[in-house]
Amino acid sequence: MSVWQRVAKPTTRRGKRVLLKREPQVVEGPKRALFFQGRKCSEKVRALLKDLHDFKKPDGVKLNRKHDITVFENAKPVEDVCRKYEAPLFMLGSHSKKRPDNLVIGRMFNYNLLDMIELYVESFTGLKEFAESITLGTKPCLVFNGPLWEQTDELKQLKSLFIDFFHRETVENIRLQGLEHTLSFNATPDGKILLRSYKIILKKSGVKTPRVELDEIGPRVDFTLRRSKLPDEDLMKEACRKPKELRVIKKQNISTDELGNTHGRVHMGKQNIKTIQTRKMKGLKKTAAERKAEKLKILKVVNNNEAVAENGDR
Amino acid sequence: MDDLLLKSSSNDQKYKSIDVNKLIDLNYDLGTLLAEDTNDFDSNLLNQKKNDYLLQLTRDNTQLLINQIWELPTERVEEAIVVKLPIQKTRLPRMKPIPKPRPLTRWEEFAKAKGIVKKKKAKLSWDEHLKKWIPLYGFKKAQSEKEKDWVLEVPENVNPMEDQFEKKLHAKSERVAKNELQRLRNVAKAKKIKVPRVGVTNSDVSTAKDLQVAVTVAKSSTASLGKFQKELPKEKEAKGVADITPGASRKRKMPPVSGDVEKTENLAIVDSVLNKRPKLSIDAVVDKRVNIEQVQRNSRDKSSSSKKGKSTAKKPKGKAGQRKGGKKGGGRKRR
Incomplete structure (x- = not known):
């Protein structure tokens, strides 16, 4: 037998499970994020990567070695690394004379680069500098301040990227006492993007809803926009498609009134009135003569048919 | 207040x-x-x-x-x-594309086209010979087969020295191999991987088409690429085997440039269609003839007066008449 191109066939049950998990799913889990460094990386950016990785735990992977990668020139190596670690989100820190303190945030669709944005880390104060801290792994509240977030394509995309990066995962329920972290993204008129992170303290307010107080926990980062690669429109559309199974189909013709009764509207097809059996009356009955004529008619037809059949036999 | x-x-x-x-x-x-x-x-x-x-x-x-x-x-x-949180409004891109349903296997496709529905079989069945309940599959089924087949009949037309047990075992392994091959083919089709053709597998499972392929490939596998190989009277070359036939190229023939050539080629096609003769099978004709004669003889025996079946028009014989084509020049067609 000639050689078949290899179809990866798992040898163990566990391997099979792993391969099955890697295949496209209808409902996807939280996105993993990859944090790594380019050719050179400044201490500032490295510390920032570490702090953001802490926020992303346990869905974050941090690589400690340097990588000879420049994403904007060639995205292939990043795609490969992301595929290897199964992480559709990445954060790449680098430092060069031309672009000091550089941070690239990007994401993949099917391990092909979808979009990415390059940021300059102007100033950074790490988690360690602040006294307060929170339990890691909680779902944060995301607050976007400033009218600029809606105005330019880059910032719109950056907002989507930030939400994708930090929203952790889609949940149905949330514990009220578990709300203890707020991430604030501010796009100021002078072109800066200020990232602040606070701990939420819920205090009594005399009513059911508590009074919110905030404590800064860091990191405190000031970004400026650099280069960006916006997503291909078709690819983005394809990536944002919802599977058929998850689409909500509206139930038609069902309504509920004030008393909580459910009403349904049923549509009838067209009725065949001609053959419907109505009330039988003596006046509408056929007379004997009519019945006889009908019988004769039927007999004639039958006789004709028989004659034709006999002819055919001959 | x-x-x-x-x-x-x-x-x-x-x-x-x-x-x-x-x-x-x-x-x-x-x-x-x-x-x-x-x-x-x-x-x-x-x-x-x-x-x-x-x-x-x-x-x-x-x-x-x-x-x-x-x-x-x-x-x-x-x-x-x-x-309870409401449904997320912000549309975020997915990690991977939406999964597609698994494509049908070749059998499933066929069964769907023909409307074949899988019937449920009982897990256990009573074996009259062994007086036991035998499962549909599994080691107990295999055991029961062994128990039943402690002796095998030697068919009349085979070599009496042949080991029937070994033959049975071999046939089974062949079937398993064939099934595995089909399974892999289905997997490859589902994953859109191109696989090379298998070639000639085994005389037991191969079809007439496979034989034709084997002949075509074997004939062209000489030092002169089969140019001097003799052709059998009704031999046809297998189609779609250019990639495994030495010396054959998959290039398509370009249509003729000049109008004259095109005209003659088209006329030749029309002629070949119009000159087609009805297919005659010598055996069928002979059988019919024999049958008619027999009927005549019988009727003559019964009543010599009635001579109904004597109208015997001349039937065309298979060997008579001109045949199209005939023997062409030696060697295989050059491509």
Whole structure:
């Protein structure tokens, strides 16, 4: 037998499970994020990567070695690394004379680069500098301040990227006492993007809803926009498609009134009135003569048919 | 009443308010715990006390978000109060494309086209010979087969020295191999991997088509690429085997350039269609002839007076008549 191109066939049950998990799913889990460094990386950016990785735990992977990668020139190596670690989100820190303190945030669709944005880390104060801290792994509240977030394509995309990066995962329920972290993204008129992170303290307010107080926990980062690669429109559309199974189909013709009764509207097809059996009356009955004529008619037809059949036999 | 008012006013003094005034209302996406404030910044405060201002701004917006969340329906799950979040409004791209349904295997396709539905078989069946319940498959089934087949009949037309047990075993292994091959073919088709053709597998399982392929390939596998190989009278070359036939190229013949050549070629096609003779099978004709003669003889024996079946028109014989084509020049066609 000639050689078949290899179809990866798992040898163990566990391997099979792993391969099955890697295949496209209808409902996807939280996105993993990859944090790594380019050719050179400044201490500032490295510390920032570490702090953001802490926020992303346990869905974050941090690589400690340097990588000879420049994403904007060639995205292939990043795609490969992301595929290897199964992480559709990445954060790449680098430092060069031309672009000091550089941070690239990007994401993949099917391990092909979808979009990415390059940021300059102007100033950074790490988690360690602040006294307060929170339990890691909680779902944060995301607050976007400033009218600029809606105005330019880059910032719109950056907002989507930030939400994708930090929203952790889609949940149905949330514990009220578990709300203890707020991430604030501010796009100021002078072109800066200020990232602040606070701990939420819920205090009594005399009513059911508590009074919110905030404590800064860091990191405190000031970004400026650099280069960006916006997503291909078709690819983005394809990536944002919802599977058929998850689409909500509206139930038609069902309504509920004030008393909580459910009403349904049923549509009838067209009725065949001609053959419907109505009330039988003596006046509408056929007379004997009519019945006889009908019988004769039927007999004639039958006789004709028989004659034709006999002819055919001959 | 006064007491209540007094109490509430004292509450106001004791606790800070949860109300926040905004020029433009925020946009919320409670499914993502997201709030968007599109109000302009206070540029004075932003420049002078940046961090304090941002803290205050974020506090206000978080307060508004929390106010919204606290209004959602709550539930009690294991000593904790949880709220049910609405569906996420923000569209985020997926990690991987939407999974596609597995394509049908070749058999499933065929069964669907023919309307074959799988019948449910009983897991156990009573074996009259062994007086036992035998499962449909599994080691007990194999055991029962062994018990039953302790002796095998040697068919009349085979070599009596041949081991029937070994033959049976071999046939089974062949069937297993064939099934595996088909399975892999289905997997490859589903994953859109191109696989090379298998070639000639085994004389037991191969078809007439496979034989034709084998002949075509074998004939062209000489040093002169089969140019001097003799052709059998009715031999046809297998089609679609250019990639495994030495010396054959898959290039298509270009249509003729000049009108004259095209005309003659088209005329030749028309002629070949119009000159077609009905297919005659010598055996069938002979049988018919023999049959007719027999009927005649019988009728003559019974009643010599009636001579109905004597009308014997000349039937065309298979060997007579001109045949199209005939023997062409030696060697195989050059491509």
